[in-house]
Amino acid sequence: MKITIKETQNPTILKFEFPDFITKNENFEFKNIDETKNSPLAQQLFYLPFVKTVYISGNFIAIERFSIVEWKDVQEDVAQQIENFISTGGKIILEDESKTKKQPITVYGETTPNPAALKFVINKGITKSTVEFKNIDDAKASPLAQELFKLPYVKELFITENYISVTKYESYTWEEITLELRTFIKQFIENGGTVLDESLIEKSSKQDKQEIKNFDNLDVTSQEIINILEEYVKPAVAADGGNILFDSYDETTKKVKVVLQGSCNGCPSSTFTLKNGIENMLKSMLHNEDIVVEAING
The missing domain is CATH 3.30.1370.70 (Scaffold protein Nfu/NifU, N-terminal domain)
Known part of the structure; x- marks a missing residue:
């Protein structure tokens, strides 16, 4: 394990970054050694006479120093001390045994x-x-x-x-x-x-059109379009990290508007590819060569 040293906007505070996260969505701040009962590492750091405050969060430890030293003179030694502490089995934060164990996920x-x-x-x-x-x-x-x-x-x-x-x-x-x-x-x-x-969740008007309660209020062609999108288009789009919503169908112009979300939104190729793919599918399945599809980024 190698620690990376990074400066901050405050010249008295230096960050020591780890290659992985060291806390579980928690932030810690220690002002003195008496506050470090749940952090053996912070306790160890306070034995250094120039350590004023220790912050532990995410994938880093930040240390604020007193003005008796300059970071350039001690930062490598501090990084080495932290690395040695971890490599010999030292704990950064002690687990709270009272907390319920969470099921690991992938x-x-x-x-x-x-x-x-x-x-x-x-x-x-x-x-x-x-x-x-x-x-x-x-x-x-x-x-x-x-x-x-x-x-x-x-x-x-x-x-x-x-x-x-x-x-x-x-x-x-x-x-x-x-x-x-x-x-x-x-x-x-x-x-x-x-x-x-x-x-x-605040439902948008676009999402409301997908609700089952509104389905029966749509014209027959719009219902057919939604069914085709749900059965043939959505699964393929979801596999690529995106989503597609039916927006509207104009009986006069034969224009179908669909909304692109997720990875499809703003994709350089998706608007063209989906527009033409959906358009050809709808023309074929609805037996109407006049249908035009307009893809909108959500």
Whole structure:
């Protein structure tokens, strides 16, 4: 295990990063040695005379120093001391035995046709709903999404039955962030974090059109289109980390509008591919060559 030393905006605070997460969705701050009963490592660090505060969170330990030393003079020794402590079996945080043991889960990443989106598959159901969040303000119903949006590279999220599709900003590569995302999602769920509070989901008008209660109010052609999308299109789209919603059908222009979500949203090729694939399918199955499909990004 190799620790990486990173500077912060505060010159008195230095971060010592680990290659993996060291806490389970918890943050710790220790102001003195008396507060370190549940952290043998923090207790050890306070024996150093220049240590003022120890922070433990995510995949790092941050240390604030007193002004009696400069970090450049001691940082390598501190990193070595932490590495030695861990390698000899020292505990960073002591487990709270009173907490219920969580069932381990598996999370793995799958590529999608959209190079900006990755699909994280969980080996158990996480929700009965399908939701898409464009930003943290949209994510009131999902504590997991709120936490993920705090990561600087998360742009959009799509959550459904057993996977989470993450869309990143272009300035980051998947090689840099995949392990952190996978570990974060895995530990959040294992520790009992709420993925989605179904009661807080705000249904959009687009989603309402998919509700069974509205199905009977649609014209026959719209009902046929929805049935075709549900049976033939959605399973293939879901396999690629996306979703498709029926938006509308105009009897006069024969135009079908569908909404793309998840990895399909913003994909360079999906709008063209899906539009033409769905259009040809609907023309064939509805026996109507005048049908035109317009794909909308959700």
